[in-house]
Amino acid sequence: MSITDARVDAPAGEFDPTRAWRVHPQVALRDESFGALAYHYGTRRLLFLKSRALVELVSALDRYDSATAAIEAMVPENERAQYTRALARLAKSEVIDVH
């Protein structure tokens, strides 16, 4: 049984939350009950977005001037640090890129 050759970790990339971000144009999201699957057609990496709230945040990034603005608009204050870390991980894997 061969699930996937995808890797969850990618080479280090910078995440600057003061910049505007979006879903990478080569990434497709597939909604799932736990969140979403994300597939990058360029790097051939498969990743998992592990909550619906994260999927909504990621999908809405391109409507805000910065990732910070998106987080402030969509995430309760006590959860913002962990969502920022989640976005940093997604930036590292190129699921999101600078708009």
Next chain:
Amino acid sequence: MSTDAMPLRERFTQGLDAPICLTWELTYACNLACVHCLSSSGRRDPMELTPAEARHVVDELADMKVFYVNIGGGEPMLRPDFFDLVGYAVDKKVGVKFSTNGTRLTAERARRLAGMDYVDVQISIDGALASTNDSVRGEGSFAAARTAMDNLAAANFGQFKISVVVTRENVTQLDQFSEIAESYGAQLRLTRFRPSGRGVETWDRLHPTAEQQRMLYHWLLERPDVLTGDSFFHLSALGTPLDGLNLCGAGRVVCLIDPVGDVYACPFVIDKEFLAGNVRHDGGFAGVWRESDLFQSLREPQSAGACASCGSYDACQGGCMAAKFFTGLPLDGPDPECVFGHGEDALAARDAAALPGAAIGHSKVDRHGTPIPVPTPVRFRTRALA
């Protein structure tokens, strides 16, 4: 982060609305006759999906947002509509990773592939030396595969993959496989040898020994860049889990569509026990995936059976269903290659007469219907193929 506590692996074992990816064997026709062929390929089946039916399958996969398919066979490049179908799939954003023996991967076809987005190529070899490879895949098959690799490199295809089924004979050549891959800038992919298809007949003598498996585990741990298709999760019981989801995704997040449209739980269980339905039936592939009784039952909690008292069950999940089935072991017990040796005990205790064997096969036969011995030498066409 997650709003509910269920780990992702548990979610996956309960199945998704669509597979994460799947294997699609395009044809049972093959110009090789490898002794371990998981699909007992050789002869084309007259009932294979037509080009129109195959395109319809792609339409369904695109609708279900299946990101990519692993195309195999038989030898998929023998299908006359191979390039049409691959082009059709990638146009619909269904990426294609296909496995080939390389015999039909001419310089011209390599250039054609180099011009396509979302297509990955895996060339199979089962030895780092011609002698080791050809004893499994047939005389001349190593040279053919190397020519295909040369053609891809010359066409600037980019990073292709070299795919190896790990056997008792080639497990001593892992570093040499790495060197071959490096020489092409290719990625090495190692997968587990299951006793499926013609492998039923050869597994006893070719599957890696327990000591070799431990060596393989440590070799893989040190080389996270080597792809494994998540196939060695039974080795994760040795300690640090290997990279990957480490679960059996059969009928839960993966499956197999065979050349005649039959849908099986995974590529390694082409047997009526694991047949979920056919894409030609009402409801198509999606209907089979979502409603088949077999897949529903695989998504139920599974019994750990004899493994329940083992502290490593969480790590290995009892191993591979196909490996158990075709060696005649109970599905709710240890894998035949259980790293603690429980499988070997079970193999010694089984009733050899009750082994399932490979009931569905497309091995080549002579004009009297007698199976042709495998492996058979490669016969090459001398003219260049378009």
